[in-house]
Amino acid sequence: MTTESRTGPGPRDRFRAQVREEVKAAALRQLADGGPEALSLNAVAKQLGMTGPALYRYFANRDSLLTELVVDAYSALAAALAHAADAPAGDDTERLASVVRAYRAWARTEPHRYRLLFRAPFKGYDAHSDRLVEAAQRAMNVVLNVANAPAAPDTAVPEGARVQVREWMERRGVEDVPPAVASRTMMLWAHLHGLVSLEIEDNFASMGIDPGPLYEAEVGEFTRGL
Known part of the structure; x- marks a missing residue:
């Protein structure tokens, strides 16, 4: 019996990477509008239809x-x-x-x-x-x-x-x-x-x-x- 080794990221890893990119894109829009002082994780989470605690699974702070x-x-x-x-x-x-x-x-x-x-x-x-x-x-x-x-x-x-x-x-x-x-x-x-x-x-x-x-x-x- 042979098994195949996974050579690339699995669905969970790909989903996590996708969400991180979406978070960064939303944060960049905030930066463009108001500078670093305007950057808010809660605002980013709201923009993406997420809760604040859910966003902290992708970025610690x-x-x-x-x-x-x-x-x-x-x-x-x-x-x-x-x-x-x-x-x-x-x-x-x-x-x-x-x-x-x-x-x-x-x-x-x-x-x-x-x-x-x-x-x-x-x-x-x-x-x-x-x-x-x-x-x-x-x-x-x-x-x-x-x-x-x-x-x-x-x-x-x-x-x-x-x-x-x-x-x-x-x-x-x-x-x-x-x-x-x-x-x-x-x-x-x-x-x-x-x-x-x-x-x-x-x-x-x-x-x-x-x-x-x-x-x-x-x-x-x-x-x-x-």
Whole structure:
């Protein structure tokens, strides 16, 4: 007599996964409408025709649900950047420009998810847990790899940042990237984050300025620095 082994998730597991995705989708709609402060498990449960206690079988609490949303957002951002990095776009400088444009495009398309990544959602939430840091690093690694391609190996790390950059690289397992490239990539991300944050909050619109050329100038400045 032979028995067949189950090679995939059973009906119960598939149902649980489906419900979790529906819960996350409802939570994202709340975030889009009112930000993290508006996120309510009871409201999500009501929207899905569930009771509050039933929802807690899928997510232990609001923090647990929020963590899933943050990890998903980092994964989506990393995927968008990786797709831009892999697309044929000429030389290494053009690949980097494509990644920068993808970063901006994702933030403009998903502003509520972008804000979730870079703002403290509410008091008491651990936005620096190992799981979130690892998720964030996957997106950073895409930029590091692309930025490393056109790099000059003798570019110096700015004085005062040398020790911190090296320690950060060791903690995050960043290898095969010169510290100078890592340092410059951090600076690039800081500048882009500032531009993106101003744009999605409509600050440039109120000034009558198109930030697109600013992004392009930032890429040029970055590559010249390398």
